[in-house]
Amino acid sequence: MAELRKDPVTERWVIIATERGKRPFDFVSEDFNEGDASNCPFCYGNENKTPSEILAIRPKGTSPNSTGWTVRDIPNKYPALNKKEPLTQGDNGFYSQMTGFGIHEVVVESPDHFKKFQDLSNEEIQDVLKVFQARIKSLYEDERNQYVLIFKNEGPQAGASLSHTHSQIIATPIIPKRVLEELDGVEVYRKNKQGCLFCDMIEEEKKVAKRIIYENEYYISFCPYASRFPFEICFLPKYHQKDFYESSEHLEEMTEALRITLSKLSSALKRPQYNFIIHTSPNSNNPDGSKDRDVKDYHWHFEIMPRLTKVAGFEWGSGFYINPTPPEEAAEYMREAKQKLQTS
Amino acid sequence: MAELRKDPVTERWVIIATERGKRPFDFVSEDFNEGDASNCPFCYGNENKTPSEILAIRPKGTSPNSTGWTVRDIPNKYPALNKKEPLTQGDNGFYSQMTGFGIHEVVVESPDHFKKFQDLSNEEIQDVLKVFQARIKSLYEDERNQYVLIFKNEGPQAGASLSHTHSQIIATPIIPKRVLEELDGVEVYRKNKQGCLFCDMIEEEKKVAKRIIYENEYYISFCPYASRFPFEICFLPKYHQKDFYESSEHLEEMTEALRITLSKLSSALKRPQYNFIIHTSPNSNNPDGSKDRDVKDYHWHFEIMPRLTKVAGFEWGSGFYINPTPPEEAAEYMREAKQKLQTS
Numbered sequence: 001m002a003e004l005r006k007d008p009v010t011e012r013w014v015i016i017a018t019e020r021g022k023r024p025f026d027f028v029s030e031d032f033n034e035g036d037a038s039n040c041p042f043c044y045g046n047e048n049k050t051p052s053e054i055l056a057i058r059p060k061g062t063s064p065n066s067t068g069w070t071v072r073d074i075p076n077k078y079p080a081l082n083k084k085e086p087l088t089q090g091d092n093g094f095y096s097q098m099t100g101f102g103i104h105e106v107v108v109e110s111p112d113h114f115k116k117f118q119d120l121s122n123e124e125i126q127d128v129l130k131v132f133q134a135r136i137k138s139l140y141e142d143e144r145n146q147y148v149l150i151f152k153n154e155g156p157q158a159g160a161s162l163s164h165t166h167s168q169i170i171a172t173p174i175i176p177k178r179v180l181e182e183l184d185g186v187e188v189y190r191k192n193k194q195g196c197l198f199c200d201m202i203e204e205e206k207k208v209a210k211r212i213i214y215e216n217e218y219y220i221s222f223c224p225y226a227s228r229f230p231f232e233i234c235f236l237p238k239y240h241q242k243d244f245y246e247s248s249e250h251l252e253e254m255t256e257a258l259r260i261t262l263s264k265l266s267s268a269l270k271r272p273q274y275n276f277i278i279h280t281s282p283n284s285n286n287p288d289g290s291k292d293r294d295v296k297d298y299h300w301h302f303e304i305m306p307r308l309t310k311v312a313g314f315e316w317g318s319g320f321y322i323n324p325t326p327p328e329e330a331a332e333y334m335r336e337a338k339q340k341l342q343t344s
Numbered sequence: 345m346a347e348l349r350k351d352p353v354t355e356r357w358v359i360i361a362t363e364r365g366k367r368p369f370d371f372v373s374e375d376f377n378e379g380d381a382s383n384c385p386f387c388y389g390n391e392n393k394t395p396s397e398i399l400a401i402r403p404k405g406t407s408p409n410s411t412g413w414t415v416r417d418i419p420n421k422y423p424a425l426n427k428k429e430p431l432t433q434g435d436n437g438f439y440s441q442m443t444g445f446g447i448h449e450v451v452v453e454s455p456d457h458f459k460k461f462q463d464l465s466n467e468e469i470q471d472v473l474k475v476f477q478a479r480i481k482s483l484y485e486d487e488r489n490q491y492v493l494i495f496k497n498e499g500p501q502a503g504a505s506l507s508h509t510h511s512q513i514i515a516t517p518i519i520p521k522r523v524l525e526e527l528d529g530v531e532v533y534r535k536n537k538q539g540c541l542f543c544d545m546i547e548e549e550k551k552v553a554k555r556i557i558y559e560n561e562y563y564i565s566f567c568p569y570a571s572r573f574p575f576e577i578c579f580l581p582k583y584h585q586k587d588f589y590e591s592s593e594h595l596e597e598m599t600e601a602l603r604i605t606l607s608k609l610s611s612a613l614k615r616p617q618y619n620f621i622i623h624t625s626p627n628s629n630n631p632d633g634s635k636d637r638d639v640k641d642y643h644w645h646f647e648i649m650p651r652l653t654k655v656a657g658f659e660w661g662s663g664f665y666i667n668p669t670p671p672e673e674a675a676e677y678m679r680e681a682k683q684k685l686q687t688s
Contacts, residue, residue: 007570009529009541010522014570015666022574022668024613024677027652080658080666094548095569151657159656168658176662178354185353197353204438225439226351226358230366269368277661305660308371312503313495314424314512316649317621318520322359322424324366333368 002081002100004173005092012177015080015100034163037113042072042164044111051075054105055134057127071127072108073135073169079104080170087144087173103139103148103171107131113164116154116271118262120165126255128167132278135169136245140283145171147179147282150244155273157307175282182279186297196240198299211331213264218250219257221304223327223334229305230325231269231334235261236301244280244300258302260339265306268337272306279303346425346444348517349436356521359424359444378507381457386416386508388455395419398449399478401471415471416452417479417513423448424514431488431517447483447492447515451475454509460498460615461509462606470599472511476622477589479513484589484627489515491523491626494588499617501651519626526623530641540584542643555675557608562594563601565648567671567678573649574669575613575678579605580645588624588644602646604683609650612681616650623647 081102425446
């Protein structure tokens with residue numbers, strides 16, 4: 001049983017995962033065993049150690065949950081939110097709460113226990129992106145899923161508990177605060193400047209040309225002007241598009257640009273631990289979720305954040321960030337870093 | 345040279361500390377040497393290794409920057425913000441920026457290299473709190489200091505780079521986003537319910553009595569209903585007061601309640617690494633900063649956050665938090681945990 005609770009001061013929601021119920025002595029640092037593939041639930045032959053697969057890219061004729069797959073989407077064995085919960089919102093005396101309805105899946109990005117996402121071939125990465133798109137599209141058919149967040153935790157400092165390359169998908173019954181803030185920013189900009197904030201930002205970045213890491217015809221990556229973290233990266237389409245899952249048109253160019261960007265990050269920082277998240281538009285199938293919101297101005301993007309510094313008291317207390325590396329310098333390092341050659 | 349930059353999408357400010365200018369190979373994990381006091385700049389005899397002290401509690405007749413002090417407030421040797429910068433705001437093409445004006449100080453809380461804050465005596469802790477209050481009061485005399493944040497990073501995972509017990513003070517020329525969010529929440533509540541949100545929350549917590557850790561006549565600590573982190577604690581006065589620095593009246597009770605709360609946290613989690621921050625009201629001497637804001641409804645508080653879990657992609661991307669320990673259980677562990685006896 002999980003439960004959503006709203007902070008009455010800041011209106012921030014929290015998932016209280018009561019099912020896990022960690023006690024004080026449970027917070028010992030977990031082993032993060034990179035080397036031992038024999039027992040890894042994401043390796044070939046261990047498919048029965050995970051819940052039954054939802055979607056997989058696998059050769060025709062092979063059965064679900066057998067080997068042979070190249071990308072595999074499965075329910076998270078320890079979900080933060082659960083689709084079996086009814087979706088009800090209520091008051092708990094002074095406070096507001098919701099049941100822990102939601103979806104939590106894991107995308108295993110390769111059967112190879114040792115390759116990282118950026119080491120995969122264009123074809124392999126493209127398959128992962130296709131699975132991401134298919135899952136958002138499918139989850140948005142249920143209007144209770146107001147938002148779908150796809151994210152990657154690479155390395156223990158970035159929050160991963162298994163080393164085998166994977167991403168996660170969480171669908172929530174409300175639009176998260178961070179996405180609402182971006183929607184607000186985009187709306188205000190549209191009112192004042194009659195344009196898309198992200199499209200105009202790309203124009204500015206191309207004009208200044210100091211923070212760009214890589215670009216091709218349709219995609220661009222740069223270090224944001226107000227980067228919170230050293231070597232933070234924004235990756236997005238150069239044309240206006242609100243939904244990540246609609247971007248099937250230029251998928252080859254997206255794959256190539258994303259792979260090269262991550263490969264340069266990996267090379268400049270010697271395989272850092274990092275998070276990435278995909279910010280796509282909220283579910284527009286949901287009349288409640290977007291009735292007050294014109295989400296057409298949203299512009300989907302990846303945020304990529306290597307974990308080099310510790311977030312400390314000042315950041316928690318203020319929402320300010322202290323970034324010890326100017327984004328202009330970070331971008332220069334990555335621009336000049338070697339990219340891994342495409343081998344397949 | 346540091347510079348403040350505003351994210352055009354979310355209006356979040358970032359301090360780009362260009363003076364540090366960390367390059368890729370600078371991000372090696374720093375040594376965090378607990379044991380070696382001989383070279384510690386916060387120990388007796390090493391006062392000349394820090395900038396000249398601003399304020400110290402020391403026996404009459406001893407000179408500044410000599411030994412004998414019990415609490416010592418000094419400028420941060422590597423400040424994130426600098427008071428020598430002029431305070432100017434401007435545009436950088438598409439983006440907004442400000443010069444890196446501000447204050448960054450360090451409060452060394454004890455000459456003892458090995459004691460942690462919660463191990464200090466009531467008298468010692470009270471002296472630290474007095475120094476905090478005196479510094480906020482003094483910094484708020486300069487209307488450019490719109491906000492003063494006091495925070496502690498205890499342990500390397502919490503962002504500390506020196507193990508000798510200390511806190512930090514940062515004054516910023518704008519009110520931080522997190523504080524603005526709290527002010528908004530407090531204002532909305534006042535409009536709808538004609539009361540102080542924090543005062544009413546305390547009433548609710550006393551009524552429910554499941555999340556309280558400790559209380560005396562004037563102070564209370566509890567695990568917030570929507571705790572972001574396992575064993576998160578809110579500590580605040582039971583009477584309405586907006587400014588931390590005005591609370592000299594019941595300082596003995598504050599000290600006792602804070603020491604016991606931190607001591608119970610330390611005992612329940614076996615001396616965890618943690619952050620605390622003090623949220624006090626913004627500078628009301630500043631006509632620009634608070635002219636649109638009625639800050640009288642603010643209610644100062646400590647947020648205390650042990651660092652047990654990793655903040656990962658989901659939290660960064662959503663602003664949602666996943667907390668694996670219900671606050672009711674966490675509070676019970678701490679209520680029942682032994683407190684260290686007061687020895688001095």
